Amino acid sequence: MSYLAKPKFHHPALPENTLGYTRRDYEGAISTLCAGCGHDSITAAIVEACFELSIAPHRVAKISGIGCSSKTPTYFLGNSHGFNSVHGRMPSVLTGASLANRDLIYLGVSGDGDSASIGLGQFAHALRRGVNMVYIVENNGVYGLTKGQFSATADDGSKSKQGVVNIDKPIDLTALALQLGASYVARSFSGDKAQLVSLIKGAIEHEGAALVDVISPCVAFNNHVGSTKSYDYVREHNIAVNRLDVIVGRTPITVDYEPGKLELVQQHDGSWLRLRKLNAEYSVHDRRAAIDFLLEHEAKSEIVTGLLYVASDKDELHADLNTTDTPLNALSQKELCPGMARLEEINASLG
Amino acid sequence: MKLTDISAPDYFHKVVDCQWACPAHTPVPEYIRLIAQGRYTDAYMINWRSNVFPGILGRTCDRPCEPACRRGRVEEAPVAICRLKRVAADFKDDIRDRxxxxxxxxxxxxxxxxxxxxxxxxxxxxxxxxxxxxxxxxxxxxxxxxxxxxxxxxxxxxxxxxxxxxxxxxxxxxxxxxxxxxxxxxxxxxxxxxxxxxxxxxRARDLDIPGRKEAAGSVHIGLDWLASVSFGHVTSTGRRVVVIGGGNTAMDCGRSARRLGGEEVSVVVREGFDEMPAASWEKEALLNEGITISAGLAPKAFINEGGRLTGLLVEPVTTVTENGRSTFVPTGEPPRQIDCDEVVIAIGQQxxxxxxxxxxxxxxxxxxxxxxxxxxxxxxxxxxxxxxxxxxxxxxxxxxxxxxxxxxxxxxxxxSGEDIGERLLPHVQIESEKLGIHEWAYDSEVTLDHRFPVPSRDNKTALKDIRTEVELGYDPALALAEADRCLNCDVETVFSGPSCIECDSCVDICPMDCITFTENGEEQELRLRLRVPALNPLQDLYVADGLKTGRVMVKDEDLCLHCGLCAERCPTGAWSMQKYFIDMTHAGDTCPTRSR
CATH class of the missing domain: 3.50.50.60 (FAD/NAD(P)-binding domain)
Structure with a gap:
């Protein structure tokens, strides 16, 4: 952690986005996490993604649970809405907020303890309901705040800093999300910012439940030889299936690329993702094949990263529940209490 | 591009822009830190070794260091380096035993x-x-x-x-x-x-235009006139004085005339106001004393009436600069007369x-x-x-x-019977500034203060006596505030690739986006590929390898604030803040011989 305030000066040539903000305008308070924490890199990726998409900070609500990861919303988007909720309960708080005001962009930030242990039930139901959100898991495989015990995502056979070998099976949150019906599933690595920023941008643009599982090394308790979530291990075993290069907005741009190497994917809201394929066989449209692919590579101790799946049909909570288009706080007394005549109409229709 | 050799004495010397710009290479940040600590005598001695006349230069230096100051690249005004030097001279103890x-x-x-x-x-x-x-x-x-x-x-x-x-x-x-x-x-x-x-x-230049001979008694050569004023041979001037010339000597002549009885003093200069060679602070001081600057005027003739100088004929001109050479072209407006009793010519020396x-x-x-x-x-x-x-x-x-x-x-x-062409390399020292996990041996916090003006006497007192010093100098409190504006450019960011785990902490925390991890390339192309393109070719890129991914670390030295956040955020100590000290070789210095 830092004891110095980050100087307010910024590079005079720092680019501005269409709102006139620089990247620095999307920062929050200075991080109090350990120096070198992967989470800080994810924070920087979120800052970069929101800057590049020219998102107005007041249009974002960042919601988290408990843990090192859940502290990070303090460190980005200092001018956005925030809710630091109860351990493992981020998904339900987020679901409630989203139902009340569907106009905001929901950024759920959680960790492997918060999502894969105490909050696994909440994780599952928010994804299967299709809550319109970006669900980021800052996944380091250990309980960092309590000095490095294995978490539920720690790989079988992985060694702790004290030398203990983990014997439990790991929960693969991406495979679980695919099985639960999340409509955008990606995995990335905090040490590969270029990949991570694009995947977060794609997730923000996506309408529906988007999970981004980010392997984020814990420098204090899980960055040693024998760990499967260290910087070195993840770099050596990283199998990227594709690179999501750019989000091209609503109008597709045709670019000449070697056939089979480039894929333009249209999301159901009309936005386009430009994918550079690294594995020619891998398809982002096949949920079942994606699960197979993950399990196959997991068996080889490989970590699959990239955009793993994006649904072509809309599956989103507000549509499912047929809720009003207007956020609840914008509904007036007249709409909320339509009066006796309307009640009678309804009663009559039930007759 | 080639990896940076940080052991070359010049590499970090260039990063200490003020010291690099100083002809005598005075260790500026070193003495400013000492001033901040109240160690005025130590600060004075650093100066005395390097520039011999700290009290004199602290009042009169041309300050090549200040335009080079890094503070001036992130804020409007550089650190008041020159006037801080005066602080060391003003508040030092008796130095004779040193x-x-x-x-x-x-x-x-x-x-x-x-x-x-x-x-x-x-x-x-x-x-x-x-x-x-x-x-x-x-x-x-x-x-x-x-x-x-x-x-x-x-x-x-x-x-x-x-x-x-x-x-x-x-x-x-x-x-x-x-x-x-x-x-x-x-x-x-x-x-x-x-x-x-x-x-x-x-030898001062004269101005050979019509009427010069007739006006001889009322027209002075600036250099000689200032000396006469200085040694007390000239003690008064006429009421209306015109100074011809736009350099620092002209400013001194104008301000001197203002104190010797010149009530209406004006400076006539051929260049435009902004192109005048005088330093901006000298112009400012002159204008503050009620002296006018008439720019874009070329003197044509001295006007004498009844054997007495009554005015100077000037013609409006514009400056045309071609291939670095300026010529002055009449604008076509009619020449006009500036009434005056005396003229001082300060148009250069040879x-x-x-x-x-x-x-x-x-x-x-x-x-x-x-x-x-x-x-x-x-x-x-x-x-x-x-x-x-x-x-x-x-x-x-x-x-x-x-x-x-x-x-x-x-x-x-x-x-000593040695080859005069063979010179010793300057003495260079570089050492860590880390005390504890979060403690630095220097004040790395970057203040956002603007430059503090130097207190001066008011015009009424200042103009009364030509020997009354106008500037009062900073008091210790102001000196401390101004010293805190120094960015400590001599505390260098030193990178060790083999220790780096490429966690990006330094990249994310750097307030100026100076650091990029990327593939190496040709310098021109690499400069454009950085987090913020490095478009100032006068400032070096620090390129280091040794990383596991085979990439290189590239740091643009241009806008680094030397705040130390990269080193504080680094989990492995791959970044460290190290104080660099370079002591130029003077006569009598001995150290291991290596040709310069």
Whole structure:
């Protein structure tokens, strides 16, 4: 952690986005996490993604649970809405907020303890309901705040800093999300910012439940030889299936690329993702094949990263529940209490 | 691009922009830190070793350091380096016990120094403690040269000149005042082992336009006039005074006239206001005293009526610059008259060596300037060296000091029987500034304060007496506040690739986006590929390898605030903040020989 305030000066040539903000305008308070924490890199990726998409900070609500990861919303988007909720309960708080005001962009930030242990039930139901959100898991495989015990995502056979070998099976949150019906599933690595920023941008643009599982090394308790979530291990075993290069907005741009190497994917809201394929066989449209692919590579101790799946049909909570288009706080007394005549109409229709 | 060799003395020296820009390479951040700590005497001694005249320069320096100051790249105004130097001089204790003692025995070598200005005095300061028998000659009654004769007392009191020249003369230097050398041949025949010529550029330019002869009694040459004012020979002027010229000397003439009875003083200059050669702070001080600057006017004639100067005829012109040369083209507007009683001409000065015989082995070039070697300041005569304005034409005090150091080194090597072209490398020291996990041996917090103005006397008091110093200097509290604006550019970010785990912490925390991890490439292309393109080619890229991914770390030195956040955020100590200190080689320094 830092004891110095980050100087307010910024590079005079720092680019501005269409709102006139620089990247620095999307920062929050200075991080109090350990120096070198992967989470800080994810924070920087979120800052970069929101800057590049020219998102107005007041249009974002960042919601988290408990843990090192859940502290990070303090460190980005200092001018956005925030809710630091109860351990493992981020998904339900987020679901409630989203139902009340569907106009905001929901950024759920959680960790492997918060999502894969105490909050696994909440994780599952928010994804299967299709809550319109970006669900980021800052996944380091250990309980960092309590000095490095294995978490539920720690790989079988992985060694702790004290030398203990983990014997439990790991929960693969991406495979679980695919099985639960999340409509955008990606995995990335905090040490590969270029990949991570694009995947977060794609997730923000996506309408529906988007999970981004980010392997984020814990420098204090899980960055040693024998760990499967260290910087070195993840770099050596990283199998990227594709690179999501750019989000091209609503109008597709045709670019000449070697056939089979480039894929333009249209999301159901009309936005386009430009994918550079690294594995020619891998398809982002096949949920079942994606699960197979993950399990196959997991068996080889490989970590699959990239955009793993994006649904072509809309599956989103507000549509499912047929809720009003207007956020609840914008509904007036007249709409909320339509009066006796309307009640009678309804009663009559039930007759 | 090639990996950076940070062990080369110049690499980090260039990052300390102020020190790099200073002709004498004074360790600026080092003494500013000492001022912040209240260690004024230590700060003074750092200056004294490097630039010999801290109190004088703290009031009068041309400040090449300030335009170079990094603060000026992130904020409007640089650190007030010059005036902080004065703080060290103002608040120091008695330093006499820290000065070298006059040597008990001379080494038997005699060195003559012509002119008692900053260049000669620097040579004497460096050589006398080594046992040389130094003799300084000057036509004026007191030492100081142009420092004493040209700089008005309201900018630089005599007491400061006396003190700092005194430190040198007290080293056992013989000073022959009132003795102008009029033959170098004769001087050489007196058997000196070496002669240093620091006689300045004493000839002022005149303005040969109609009416000049008739107006002779009321028209003065700036350089001579300032000297006469300085030595008390001129004590008054007419009510309306026009100064011709746009340099610092013209500013001094205008401000002097304002104090000697000039109620309406105006400066007439051919260039536009912004193109004038005078320093911005000199112009500002002049304007503050109610003197006007009339820019874009070329003098055409002196107007005399009844045997008396009544005005100056000027023609409006515009400046046309082509291939770096400026010409002045009439705008077509009619010439007009500026009424005045006296005119001071301050349009530049030149070298003149009527006293150097041309048949004694000293070559002169086509501009009638002596041929002087680049670093050694040797002339074509084996025993004769030049320095200051005499060597390279009119410049400034700090350049003269730098020349003096280099010439003294040459003389010392010559008289020790060594090759004068072989110079020792400067002494360089680089050491970690880390005390604890989050503690640094320097104040790394970046303040957002704007430059603090130096307190001055109000015009009413200041204009009353030409010997009343205008600037009061910073008090300790203001000095501390201004010193805190220094970014400590001498505390360097040093990177070790093999320790790096490429976690991006430094990239994310850097407030100026200076750091990029990327594939190496050609410099031009690499500069454009950084987090923020590095478009200032004068500032180096720091490129280091040793990373597991095979990428390189590239740091753009241009806008680094030296805040230390990269090092504080680094989990492995791959970044460290290390204080860099470079001490230029002076005469008598010994360290392992390596050719420069």
């Amino acid at each position: 000065l070298p003692r006059p040597t008990a025995h001379t080494n038997g070598k005699r060195v003559a120094l012509v002119g008692a200005g900053p260049a000669s005095l620097t040579v004497a300061r460096d050589l006398a403690p080594l046992g040389y028998d130094c003799t300084v000659f000057d036509g004026n009654p007191k030492a100081g040269g142009m420092i004493r004769s040209q700089i008005p007392k309201f900018r630089l009191p005599d007491s400061v000149i006396d003190e700092e020249c005194g430190y040198i003369l007290d080293l056992g230097v013989t000073f022959h005042s009132g003795k102008r050398i009029d033959s170098l041949k004769a001087l050489l025949s007196e058997g000196y082992d070496a002669v240093f010529i620091g006689s300045g550029a004493p 070298n003149a060596f009527p006293w150097i015989e041309r048949d004694i082995g000293i070559d002169f070039d086509k501009w009638d300037m002596p041929v002087v070697a680049e670093t050694t300041f040797a002339s074509t005569h084996p025993k004769v060296f030049f320095g200051g304005d005499a060597a390279r034409g009119p410049k400034n005090i700090i350049s003269a000091v730098a020349h003096g150091h280099d010439a003294a080194l040459s003389i010392h090597r010559l008289l």
